Amino acid sequence: xxxxxxxxxxxxxxxxxxxxxxxxxxxxxxxxxxxxxxxxxxxxxxxxxxxxxxxxxxxxxxxxxxxxxxxxxxxxxxxxxxxxxxxxxxxxxxxxxxxxxxxxxxxxxxxxxxxxxxxxxxxxxxxxxxxxxxxxxxxxxxxxxxxxxxxxxxxxxxxxxxxxxxxxxxxxxxxxxxxxxxxxxxxxxxxxxxxxxxxxxxxxxxxxxxxxxxxxxxxxxxxxxxxxxxxxxxxxxxxxxxxxxxxxxxxxxxxxxxxxxxxxxxxxxxxxxxxxxxxxxxxxxxxxxxxxxxxxxxxxxxxxxxxxxxxxxxxxxxxxxxxxxxxxxxxxxxxxx
Amino acid sequence: xxxxxxxxxxxxxxxxxxxxxxxxxxxxxxxxxxxxxxxxxxxxxxxxxxxxxxxxxxxxxxxxxxxxxxxxxxxxxxxxxxxxxxxxxxxxxxxxxxxxxxxxxxxxxxxxxxxxxxxxxxxxxxxxxxxxxxxxxxxxxxxxxxxxxxxxxxxxxxxx
Numbered sequence: 105x106x107x108x109x110x111x112x113x114x115x116x117x118x119x120x121x122x123x124x125x126x127x128x129x130x131x132x133x134x135x136x137x138x139x140x141x142x143x144x145x146x147x148x149x150x151x152x153x154x155x156x157x158x159x160x161x162x163x164x165x166x167x168x169x170x171x172x173x174x175x176x177x178x179x180x181x182x183x184x185x186x187x188x189x190x191x192x193x194x195x196x197x198x199x200x201x202x203x204x205x206x207x208x209x210x211x212x213x214x215x216x217x218x219x220x221x222x223x224x225x226x227x228x229x230x231x232x233x234x235x236x237x238x239x240x241x242x243x244x245x246x247x248x249x250x251x252x253x254x255x256x257x258x259x260x261x262x263x264x265x266x267x268x269x270x271x272x273x274x275x276x277x278x279x280x281x282x283x284x285x286x287x288x289x290x291x292x293x294x295x296x297x298x299x300x301x302x303x304x305x306x307x308x309x310x311x312x313x314x315x316x317x318x319x320x321x322x323x324x325x326x327x328x329x330x331x332x333x334x335x336x337x338x339x340x341x342x343x344x345x346x347x348x349x350x351x352x353x354x355x356x357x358x359x360x361x362x363x364x365x366x367x368x369x370x371x372x373x374x375x376x377x378x379x380x381x382x383x384x385x386x387x388x389x390x391x392x393x394x395x396x397x398x399x400x401x402x403x404x405x406x407x408x409x410x411x412x413x414x415x416x417x418x419x420x421x422x423x424x425x426x427x428x429x430x431x432x433x434x435x436x437x438x439x440x441x
Numbered sequence: 442x443x444x445x446x447x448x449x450x451x452x453x454x455x456x457x458x459x460x461x462x463x464x465x466x467x468x469x470x471x472x473x474x475x476x477x478x479x480x481x482x483x484x485x486x487x488x489x490x491x492x493x494x495x496x497x498x499x500x501x502x503x504x505x506x507x508x509x510x511x512x513x514x515x516x517x518x519x520x521x522x523x524x525x526x527x528x529x530x531x532x533x534x535x536x537x538x539x540x541x542x543x544x545x546x547x548x549x550x551x552x553x554x555x556x557x558x559x560x561x562x563x564x565x566x567x568x569x570x571x572x573x574x575x576x577x578x579x580x581x582x583x584x585x586x587x588x589x590x591x592x593x594x595x596x597x598x599x600x601x
Contacts, residue, residue: 344496351503355510404500 114403115410119337119366119434123151127332134259135339136349140370142169143421144339144414145258147431152254153191160252162243163195165260170195175423182250187424192252196243244324245316283315331363339368340402342395347402354406367409369402371416374438413437444549444585445558449592455542456596462531462538470527476519483512550585559583 115121122131131152133145142163149161160182163170170193171178174185182192247255328334336357340350350367357364373392379385402411414430415438421430454461486509495502560583573587 344499347499348495351499351506355507398499401499405503 115408117410117412117437119148119151119368119410119412121410122148122335122337122366123155123435125332125335126156128254128335130255130257130327130334132257132259132334132336133339134257134336134353136346136353139339139341139346140414141339142173142258143427143430144337144368144370144434145256146170146173146427147434148337149191149193149256150188150428150431151434152256153188156190157253158190158192158251159254159256160192160194160247160250161256161258162247163193163258165258166197168195170258173422173427181246182252185424187428245320248320248323283318329361334363335366336362336364337366337368338364339370341371342369342398342402344398347398351405365409366412367402367406368412368414368434369399370414372399372413374413374415444553444556445588448546448549448558448585448588451542451546452589452592452596455539456600458535458538458542462535466527466531466534469530470523473519473523476516476523479512479515479519483509483516486512546589550589553585556585557583558585558588 122128131148133141133148135141142165145161145163149159153159161170163178168178174193176183176186176193178193178195180194180196182194185191185193338350338353340346354364372395373388399413412434414433417430419426421427486505490502490505490509493502493505573583575584575586
């Protein structure tokens with residue numbers, strides 16, 4: 105068969121590939137601020153809910169946009185989204201530290217811990233990121249325990265996302281070292297505290313938690329690097345800086361061996377509107393031209409990605425109905441009629 | 442006189458050892474041709490990148506940047522492996538020479554402890570000459586033990 109080198113098969117411009125890949129368990133949706141991540145992640149979750157058994161959408165963005173998008177208050181535990189049977193949503197603030205955890209979290213532990221919570225908080229504060237990391241792990245434990253078929257992460261717009269994704273491998277190394285240290289130093293500390301006469305500090309509680317975390321972290325690490333289980337969907341807009349950031353994101357993801365093969369370009373002026381006098385809006389036409397330039401660049405650079413185009417509408421996408429309607433565009437290229 | 446020069450020589454080698462090792466390993470572990478080629482390519486790409494407008498030709502810019510990143514990774518990997526090999530050889534070489542050196546000096550010190558390294562010092566170093574000739578018992582002699590001591594300090598001072 106003659107191989108036609110010139111023939112260029114463009115990948116389907118929808119996220120159908122994500123929705124149809126039933127082995128996927130973790131889907132991250134990310135991109136630098138203001139591009140429409142939450143709208144896209146909610147839309148994606150809605151489409152997934154049509155084909156998968158149970159879907160959970162988690163937001164790690166402290167700004168809590170999912171509540172705005174679905175017009176419903178969500179909390180730190182999964183709640184069903186009104187209007188759906190199998191779609192759940194959850195908002196976690198990764199900055200919630202030890203001192204904000206409810207009292208019953210410390211039930212069963214020695215008074216030493218409770219009384220010194222402030223001190224513990226400071227100690228944790230000394231290790232940047234560990235606070236965030238530990239609550240992140242607690243979330244993962246919870247989520248894994250609940251067995252959702254697929255989890256969509258609406259990630260925070262800062263660099264935290266990449267850090268958190270790369271986190272499992274870093275922590276795996278760090279934790280195993282910490283645990284080795286613990287087994288060496290632990291008995292020593294216990295002896296000293298006995299000598300001084302303090303009630304035993306019980307380092308075991310802390311180290312038990314660490315030991316519990318390690319296998320979960322290892323599991324997470326493995327799953328995130330498996331392209332059959334995890335994928336990252338990049339959302340951007342057709343402007344230079346967003347494009348630049350998207351390229352950076354894609355490179356970082358490849359370096360961390362996390363699969364990504366979908367890009368959503370949002371807020372596109374797909375049909376230049378006409379003014380009341382029948383003329384085409386000049387500003388919109390100019391913007392459309394500008395966007396077209398970047399769209400070409402995207403098509404050129406990301407030829408092995410699915411590039412989905414989403415329209416800029418004349419109203420905000422808020423509320424379950426609007427999200428449902430908007431989500432159709434993820435599977436069917438938009439055309440206003 | 443033999444002992445005199447032997448001790449001096451070995452002490453000198455011991456003190457100069459780091460420099461000798463560095464110089465010889467530099468010579469052995471030169472930058473390979475492949476690494477040179479990759480570095481040249483990287484420089485070319487960097488020049489190319491400077492000429493591309495990111496705003497107008499983002500795809501071209503990004504592709505060039507990607508190539509550069511790959512080359513950079515290769516350079517780092519090659520450099521790192523070369524560095525690792527070199528450090529390990531350096532360490533082994535240094536330790537070997539130090540052990541041999543030490544062994545020879547100890548041997549000399551022990552076998553030659555009653556032999557004077559130099560004689561005729563009574564007039565110059567009084568009252569130290571009694572101490573300096575300690576193990577030998579010969580008046581006006583410089584024993585090997587103190588000669589070692591003197592050489593050691595002299596070499597250290599020389600290196601600085």
